[in-house]
Amino acid sequence: MKIVAGIDIGNATTEVALAKIYENNIEFLSSSIVKTTGIKGTMKNINGVFKSLKNSLDKSNLKIENLDEIRVNEAAPVIGDVAMETITETIITESTMIGHNPLTPGGVGVGVGETVKIDKLESVDKNKDVIVVIPKEFDFEVSSKLINLYSDKLNINGAIVKKDDGVLINNRLNKKIPIVDEVSLVEKVPLNMKCAIEVAPIGGVVEVLSNPYGIATLFNLTSEETKHVVPIARALIGNRSAVVIKTPKGDVKERKIPAGNIEIVGLNKKAFVGIDEGAKKIMNAINSVNIVCDVKGEPGTNVGGMLEKVRHVMSNLTNQHPKNIKIQDLLSVDTFVPQIVKGGIANEFSLENAVGIAAMVKADKLQMQKIADELTKSLGVNVNVGGVEADMAIRGALTTPGSNKPLAILDMGAGSTDASIITKEHEIKSIHLAGAGNMVTMLIKSELGIDDFELAEDIKKYPLAKVESLFNIRHESGAVEFFNKALDSKLFAKVVILKPEGMVPIEIDESLEKIKLIRKSAKERVFVTNAIRALKKVSPTNNVRDIAFVVLVGGSALDFEIPQLVTNALSQYNVVAGRANIRGVEGPRNAVATGLVLHLKEE
CATH class of the missing domain: 3.90.470.30 (Coenzyme B12-Dependent Enzyme linker domain)
Structure with missing residues (x-):
C-alpha cells in the first residue's frame, strides 16, 4: 500500500489530491486548494505547496511521514x-531618445553630462561633466586622441558617435566610458543639453534608463515630470544601450515611440x-x-x-x-x-x-525538477515531476461521471488555456496557450478605466445589479428582488457587485448594461477565442467539428458565465461541451492533481 499526493501548481491556485493505492485499487482520501505563492513554475511556489499539502493531510488525519510519494505537475512557467x-504612436515632448540598440557599443556603465561636439571641447569650463558628440568627419583615432587629451581637464562621461566606432574608440581610451555608436542622425542631437547615456555589459540590458525613477534620479525630475518619461523608459526596456536628453520646452516638438x-x-x-x-x-x-x-x-x-x-x-x-x-x-x-x-x-x-x-x-522541466528536489529535501519524501499538465488534466477529467474516450478537455485557468484530446487507443495530444482569466481582468480594468485590480477581478467573477431603491434591486437579468430591511444608503442608485458576502458598489460613472457588456465581451475575446484556437490545434484534422465531446475544467470553468459562452460557441461546431465534475465530487477543479495520482497508478 502507498499513500501518494498529486500536486497541481497553477497560476492562481495550488491543488492537492491525496490517495491510497493498494493492489490494483485506488482510494482518494482528500483534496485541498490554496492560493499559489509566487509565479507558477518558480521556487516561491514551495510555500503554497506546503500549505495545500498540510491541509489535505490534516483532513485525512495523516502526517508528512505517512506519504510515500508526491507528484507535481510539469508546470510551464507562465507569465501571463x-x-x-x-x-x-506614443508622443513624447520635452525629451528626446536616440541610440536604439547598436550591435557593438563601447564601454560599460552610466554617464551623465552636457552634450558637447568633440571639436568644441577646448572651450568648455574645467571639471565640467561632458558627453562628447562625434560626427562622421572624426574617425576613431582622432576621436580617441581628443578624448584622452581633454580627459584631464574635463569629466568626459560618455560619447555619442555617428559611425560604427564605439569599440575602436574605447580600446584607445585611457579612461573607459560608455559609448553609443551607429547614431545615424547624430546631427540632430541637441548640443549643450543635459544628457544621460547607458551601456550594459555583453548579454545585459540597460537598467537605469529603462526605469522611469532611474531617469528621474539622473535628471532631478519632479513627480509630474516623471510621468512623462514613462513611455521613454518603457521603450528602452531590453536595449543594450540608450541615450536620454532633456531639452528645453518646445525645443523638441515631438518624438514618437x-x-x-x-x-x-x-x-x-x-x-x-x-x-x-x-x-x-x-x-x-x-x-x-x-x-x-x-x-x-x-x-x-x-x-x-x-x-x-x-x-x-x-x-x-x-x-x-x-x-x-x-x-x-x-x-x-x-x-x-x-x-x-x-x-x-x-x-x-x-x-x-x-x-x-x-x-x-516556454516550459522548462529542469526548473520544475529543481522545485521537486527542494521539496524532497525539505519534506523527506520522494517528489517527482509528473507528466505534461494537459495530459494529466485529461486523466482527471475522465473521472467525470458519464465521460468516456474519445474526449477533449479545455483547462481554463488564470494565466493559460490548455487543451488536450485522448483517443480510444489512449493516445493523447495537448497544447498550452497564453491568455485566460488574468487577461479578462486586465481588459475589464482597462476598458472601464479603473485602477483597482481586485475590483476588476470581482466584476469578472460575480453578477451585477442596480439598486433602484433602499428596498429593491434589479438584477442584470432584469429580475427584481425586494428586501424587508432597508439597504445601506451608500448603495442607493449604484451599480453593485453581488458577492456572497454582500453587495459591493462600483464607484464609476457607467451603466449596468455597459459594465455587463464589457465583462461579457472580454470573456468572449479571450476564452471563446482560445477555446476554438486550442481545439483546432489538438484536433486530428485541425477542425473543431471533428471533436464530439469537450469537458471544461480549471478555475475559470467555475465562472458563472464562461462555460455558457464557450458551450454556445462550440455548439455552432456541433460539439457537446459541459463543465466537468472530477471524481463526481470536485466539480471542474482538481483535474490535474487527480490525473497525477492516476498516472502514478498506471506506471
Whole structure:
C-alpha cells in the first residue's frame, strides 16, 4: 500500500489530491486548494505547496511521514504578462531618445553630462561633466586622441558617435566610458543639453534608463515630470544601450515611440506583423506558424519593451539568461485604453484603440525538477515531476461521471488555456496557450478605466445589479428582488457587485448594461477565442467539428458565465461541451492533481 499526493501548481491556485493505492485499487482520501505563492513554475511556489499539502493531510488525519510519494505537475512557467500597446504612436515632448540598440557599443556603465561636439571641447569650463558628440568627419583615432587629451581637464562621461566606432574608440581610451555608436542622425542631437547615456555589459540590458525613477534620479525630475518619461523608459526596456536628453520646452516638438512590430519564429518559417495592424492580423500571423519557437518584439518600441520585460522577469525568477527564455505563445485582443486628455481640467480621458497582449514563456522541466528536489529535501519524501499538465488534466477529467474516450478537455485557468484530446487507443495530444482569466481582468480594468485590480477581478467573477431603491434591486437579468430591511444608503442608485458576502458598489460613472457588456465581451475575446484556437490545434484534422465531446475544467470553468459562452460557441461546431465534475465530487477543479495520482497508478 502507498499513500501518494498529486500536486497541481497553477497560476492562481495550488491543488492537492491525496490517495491510497493498494493492489490494483485506488482510494482518494482528500483534496485541498490554496492560493499559489509566487509565479507558477518558480521556487516561491514551495510555500503554497506546503500549505495545500498540510491541509489535505490534516483532513485525512495523516502526517508528512505517512506519504510515500508526491507528484507535481510539469508546470510551464507562465507569465501571463499582459500589456496594452496603443495602435497610435506614443508622443513624447520635452525629451528626446536616440541610440536604439547598436550591435557593438563601447564601454560599460552610466554617464551623465552636457552634450558637447568633440571639436568644441577646448572651450568648455574645467571639471565640467561632458558627453562628447562625434560626427562622421572624426574617425576613431582622432576621436580617441581628443578624448584622452581633454580627459584631464574635463569629466568626459560618455560619447555619442555617428559611425560604427564605439569599440575602436574605447580600446584607445585611457579612461573607459560608455559609448553609443551607429547614431545615424547624430546631427540632430541637441548640443549643450543635459544628457544621460547607458551601456550594459555583453548579454545585459540597460537598467537605469529603462526605469522611469532611474531617469528621474539622473535628471532631478519632479513627480509630474516623471510621468512623462514613462513611455521613454518603457521603450528602452531590453536595449543594450540608450541615450536620454532633456531639452528645453518646445525645443523638441515631438518624438514618437511606435507601438512596434513583432516577429514570430517557427520551426520552418517566420512571420512579421505590426501591432498597429490589430489583433486579428496578429493572431493570423501566430496561427500561420505551426509550431512557435519564440516571439520577438522590435527594439525601441512599446511591444518590444513589453516582451523583453516578460523575458527578464522570468530570467530573474528562474536564474536563466534572458536569451534562454523563449516565448512559446501569444494572444492578442483588440481593446481600448483610456488616455488622459492633455490640457483637460478634470482628468478627462478618451478611449484610444489598443491591442492587449498576453505572452507565455516556454516550459522548462529542469526548473520544475529543481522545485521537486527542494521539496524532497525539505519534506523527506520522494517528489517527482509528473507528466505534461494537459495530459494529466485529461486523466482527471475522465473521472467525470458519464465521460468516456474519445474526449477533449479545455483547462481554463488564470494565466493559460490548455487543451488536450485522448483517443480510444489512449493516445493523447495537448497544447498550452497564453491568455485566460488574468487577461479578462486586465481588459475589464482597462476598458472601464479603473485602477483597482481586485475590483476588476470581482466584476469578472460575480453578477451585477442596480439598486433602484433602499428596498429593491434589479438584477442584470432584469429580475427584481425586494428586501424587508432597508439597504445601506451608500448603495442607493449604484451599480453593485453581488458577492456572497454582500453587495459591493462600483464607484464609476457607467451603466449596468455597459459594465455587463464589457465583462461579457472580454470573456468572449479571450476564452471563446482560445477555446476554438486550442481545439483546432489538438484536433486530428485541425477542425473543431471533428471533436464530439469537450469537458471544461480549471478555475475559470467555475465562472458563472464562461462555460455558457464557450458551450454556445462550440455548439455552432456541433460539439457537446459541459463543465466537468472530477471524481463526481470536485466539480471542474482538481483535474490535474487527480490525473497525477492516476498516472502514478498506471506506471
